[in-house]
Amino acid sequence: MPNIIIPLPMKKTICIFLIAFTFLSCTEKKEKEKLPDPEIPYSINVPVGFPTMDIPSDNPVTKEKIELGKMLFFDPILSLDSTISCSSCHLQAKSFADPRKLSVGVNDCTGVRNAPPLFNLAYQSFFFRDGGVFSMEQQVLSPIENPIEMNLDPNIAVKRLNRNQKYINLFQKAFKRNPDLFSLTRAIASFERTLLSGNSKYDQYAFQNNKEILSSSELKGMNIFFNEGQCSNCHSGFNFTNNLFENNGIYEKYFDMGRFRITTHFKDVGKFKVPSLRNIELTAPYMHDGSMNTLEEVIEHYNNGGKNHVNQSKNVMQLNLSETQKSDLIAFLKTLTDKEFINNSAFKKH
Ligand code: HEC
Ligand code: HEC
Known part of the structure; x- marks a missing residue:
């Protein structure tokens, strides 16, 4: 047994409650939105010996999306109390894994799984350790809305981004539209696709x-x-x-x-x-x-x-x-x- 059912103070009890809740509600978001205007494609250099990478037709990679996705990856704006970014649990020096046994989200909530490293994600057909999510674009919303991770309603995340002129400009440059769920998920997924590791x-x-x-x-x-x-x-x-x-x-x-x-x-x-x-x-x-x-x-x-x-x-x-x-x-x-x-x-x- 992993040693996480130790006696817990109130705050931790709430976390456990939230964990049980997220275990029950496997989120499956469907987004039907129109495609962005034609974009200048950017070709990702695949390491020698790697197969070609499948990129979804509704999200061709561009430099602008990668840059924006990277900025969002490091920005705590996507968490409830603006303290946690993707990079809080996914550290480059650790191949984007978390050196802690279990990750800690907002309000000091401890999760139940160790955060995996992030690389060569474009070659995965399933995300998360149980494969509960099938696309990289869909995966992006999970940590944002997960009560034990960033705990922010993605619609509120979008509202926040729309109050920020820097982001409005960057989303306009990358997608010719203001921040919304469509562009937010596609920007971060584009950055994730560039995380290729193949030169050991x-x-x-x-x-x-x-x-x-x-x-x-x-x-x-x-x-x-x-x-x-x-x-x-x-x-x-x-x-x-x-x-x-x-x-x-x-x-x-x-x-x-x-x-x-x-x-x-x-x-x-x-x-x-x-x-x-x-x-x-x-x-x-x-x-x-x-x-x-x-x-x-x-x-x-x-x-x-x-x-x-x-x-x-x-x-x-x-x-x-x-x-x-x-x-x-x-x-x-x-x-x-x-x-x-x-x-x-x-x-x-x-
Ligand atoms: C039956 C399939 C199978 C075989 C055979 C197997 N593994 Fe694994 N290995 C797994 C699975 C599944 C996990 C992840 C388990 C988990 O998440 O709890 C894993 C995890 C690991 C990990 C930890 C990875 C991480 O990121 O946490 C290492 C290291 C590892 N295996 C090395 C080996 C080595 C070395 C061998 C041969 C001696 C081996 N494995 C044989 C299926 C296998
Ligand atoms: C509080 C810590 C935490 C934060 C913040 C976080 N993650 Fe994670 N991440 C995890 C954990 C834990 C898992 C494993 C979850 C599971 O397998 O159920 C995970 C899994 C993933 C996976 C799946 C990897 C695979 O191999 O299946 C991806 C991709 C990912 N995170 C990207 C992100 C992105 C993008 C963000 C920001 C929007 C983010 N994470 C924020 C802890 C975190």
């Missing part, structure tokens, strides 16, 4: 033909990852995820039931989206609830073969790795760190 040591080895770059320990670790460790049964492909929901056996009994929340099928209890392992060195703590603090702890978990929940995947099994093999595997995981990404000035606040 591993990428240089695998896709840029730099065969000398990995040490012998890293190469041995890579072999364990793709072969006897069975890791690539789930963490597969260029983004180290099969984009499915799996139960990797971290609990006998799950407090957060994961994918079950969305489907209500018992076979989905304890299943979570298989996360990418890129930049994994930077995104501790690990798992949906931030319950593991180090990569050593994660490897120990897999080596022991999991807690045997009824839904645990057959691909999680006892591995009997030696101490050297465990450290080789960790050395390999650290080759997935992309320093260029976390230092990229294009993603920094102005």
Whole structure:
């Protein structure tokens, strides 16, 4: 059990109440609005070895949208008391993850899930750890209106932006219209699409033909990852995820039931989206609830073969790795760190 049902003061009780409420109400917003005028397209440079990126036809990427989206990402104007921005929980130095076990929103409300890193989002078909949201544009509204995150009615957010001449000008430049839900979601989604990470040591080895770059320990670790460790049964492909929901056996009994929340099928209890392992060195703590603090702890978990929940995947099994093999595997995981990404000035606040 994650240790979040500790005795709580009143304020925290309210948070829990709100959490229960948001768990029940999976928001699905439909927006039907007319398309903006033709825009000058901007082509996002996809890293070597990555497939082409699907961009929705109602939101072609432009420089103006990316700039505006970035400004909004860093602006606490989108939270109830103007204290929290997207970047409060998604830190570039941490590959846009949150180093805290659980994120803290307005009024010191603590959530129930660890904030995942943000990169290569354009290649995801589902958002959030249970895959409850299907499009990046739709995803943007969730943290804004979530009572335990930014807790602001998006319509009020739009009203605020319409009282701000700087934003009116920027929205006019990007969308030829004043701030509204259509343009707000599309601006932030455009910025999110530019968050591409694909220049780790591993990428240089695998896709840029730099065969000398990995040490012998890293190469041995890579072999364990793709072969006897069975890791690539789930963490597969260029983004180290099969984009499915799996139960990797971290609990006998799950407090957060994961994918079950969305489907209500018992076979989905304890299943979570298989996360990418890129930049994994930077995104501790690990798992949906931030319950593991180090990569050593994660490897120990897999080596022991999991807690045997009824839904645990057959691909999680006892591995009997030696101490050297465990450290080789960790050395390999650290080759997935992309320093260029976390230092990229294009993603920094102005
Ligand atoms: C209070 C902390 C907090 C704030 C503020 C916040 N997030 Fe998050 N974010 C989270 C948490 C926690 C999750 C995981 C939620 C889940 O899986 O149910 C998440 C998940 C996401 C995801 C899904 C990633 C994936 O791989 O599925 C995206 C994208 C995202 N946030 C973008 C944003 C944007 C854009 C903003 C600002 C509008 C924002 N977040 C504000 C904590 C936060
Ligand atoms: C059955 C599929 C499966 C297999 C096999 C598997 N994983 Fe995972 N892995 C997952 C899932 C699902 C999660 C996320 C669980 C959660 O959110 O609670 C995860 C999480 C992780 C995390 C934490 C990621 C994060 O951002 O919190 C690491 C690190 C990791 N796995 C490494 C490995 C390694 C190394 C192996 C091989 C020894 C491996 N995995 C094998 C499915 C799998």
